[in-house]
Amino acid sequence: MSGAGFLLAVNFLIAQCFFMFFLAVSARSRNRVAARWFAGSFAVASLSAIFEFLIAYVPPVRLWALLAFASMLAGMFMLRVGIGHLYSLKTNRTVLAGIYLCFVALGAFIYDLPRGTLQHALPYQTPFAMALGMSAWAAWRAPVKSFVNRALVVLLVATSLHFILKGFAAVIAGAGATAKDYLGSPFALVSQSMGAVLIVAVGLMLLCVLVLEIVADEKVNAEVDPLSGLLNRRGFDNRVDALMAQSGPHSILISDLDRFKSVNDTYGHQGGDAAIRAFGEMLKATAPEGALVARIGGEEFVLFLPRTGKEAALLFAHALRATRSVSPVPGLPSTVRVTASFGVAEIGRNEPLRFAMRRADDALYAAKNAGRDCVREAEAPAVVLEVFKQAN
Template sequence: MSGAGFLLAVNFLIAQCFFMFFLAVAARSRNRVAARWFAGSFAVASLSAIFEFLIAYVPPVRLWALLAFASMLAGMFMLRIGIGHLYNLKTSRTALAGIYLCFVALGSLIYDLPRGTLQHALPYQAPFAVALGMSAWAAWRAPVKSFVDRALVVLLVATSLHFILKGFAAVFAGAGATAKDYLSSPFALVSQSTGAVLIVAVGLMLLCVLVLEIVADEKVNAEVDLLSGLCNRRGFDNRVDALMAQSAPHSIVICDLDRFKSVNDTYGHEGGDAAIRAFGEMLKAASPEGALVARIGGEEFVLFLPRTGKEAALLFAHALRATRAVSPVPGLPQGVRVTASFGVAEIGQNEPLRFAMRRADDALYAAKNAGRDCVREAEPPAVVLHAVKQAS
């Protein structure tokens, strides 16, 4: 086997590996359709390696040569469709199919032209350059572009231009007098070696885009309480510091569903889940823009209200209490009402957040002791801080 033949086999195996990688990623990615198109792209394009081998050893040569050209080009057009799905871009598959068929017809028309000439080499390589150029343009049009997305655009442009350069390389290096001579020509070694590098580079960059999205999704999922749809304690802790850095005043509201155990005992865990879900939806809908809402315990919730003083926070808590007191809970009998109690604290200047949350929590317990379904204001921070200092 020649050096070019060995590289052809290596390229085929690399493409098959990426085919399996993309199928594996598709099982976890929210862009599973794009990942499947990428998998198909590498699988179909890899068929050209098989056809290239058949050209050298099995007639009819013309058929295998056209199939090698068509399969590689089909893989690149599938890549373009996958990128459209990846970036949520409108893609006319009919138009792409029409362009593809025109290029395949072009490949058939130039087959008998003298090889090793620009007359044949440039029209042969141009469809590949155009197909990858369309993918680069689609990626460039993406509304939100990260560094990896921009790197993908640069790589696709470079790969597209490389096919134009290959047209000139075929002339200067010598591509053989016939299609059957390709594997033993000097140009084949150049073509397959650069192809191996670019296959790996494009495949890894696409995998990088998909895997980074999976990692981002997993991070979000780890910070979201699935039942209420709000942040969990981790999500709250990871986000609250940035809000604390904004100009004061800030306030904390801690709330807790009343007699939640009796809801579970009477209506089962499904009834309890319905109450938590309804309360979470109410908090999310009622909270002002910029507020941070989280479920931090079984039936306990916290709201961080940036740039909000004590008076506004108390009014907001009273409105939440009144709304919850009269609102039905989907999934529970119509006449059943699940109320909530609230503790409100304004965060003092330079006061640690955990101290303010402790004061709000104490106010919540005061609301519970006062008969539930009410709002209580926390002790001023100076009093609490003084008490902590005395205790230490």
């Protein structure tokens, strides 16, 4: 086997590895359709390696040459469709299919032209360059402007341009007098080695995009309470410091569903879950922009209201309480109402968040002791600090 033949076999194995990698990633990725298109792209493009071997050893040569050209080109067009799915871009597949068929017809038309000449080499390589150029343009138009996205664009452009350079390299190095002579030509070694590097680079960058999305999704899932749809305690803690650093005043609301144990005992855990879900949906729908809303316990919720003083926070808490007290809970009898109690505290200047939350929690207990379904304002920070000093 020649050096070019060995590299052709290596490229085939690399493409098959990426085919399996993308299929595996598609099981976890939210862009599973894009991942499957990428898998198909590498699988189809890798068929060209098989056809290249058949050209050298099995007639009819023309058929294998056209299939090698068509399969490589098809893989590149599938890559363009996958990138469209990856970045949620509108893709006219009918137009792409029409362009693809025109390029395949061009490949058939130039087959009999003298090899090793620009008349044959440039028309042969240009469809590949244009196909990858379309993928680069699609990635450039993507709403995501991350470093990885831009690196992908650069790689796609470089890969596209390398096909144009291969047209000139075929003339300079010599691509053989016939298609059957390709594997033994000096150009084949250059072509396959450059292709191996770029296949790996593009494949790894696409995998990087998908894997980073999976990691980001896993992080979000680890910080979200699946029942209420709100942040959990970890998600709240990871975000609140950035809001605390903004200029105040800030306020904190802590809320608890009333007689939740009774709801569970009467209607089962499904009824309790329905109450939590309904309350979480209400908080998410009514929370001001920029507010943090989290479920931090079984039936306990917290709202951090940035740039909100206690008067506005109290009004908001009263509105929440009133809405909850008159709203039915989907999944429970229409006459059943699950109310909530609230404790509200404005965070003092330079006051640690845990102290403010403690004050809001004490106010919540005061609301519970006052009969539930009500709102109570926390003691001022100075009062709590004085009690804390006396206790110690």
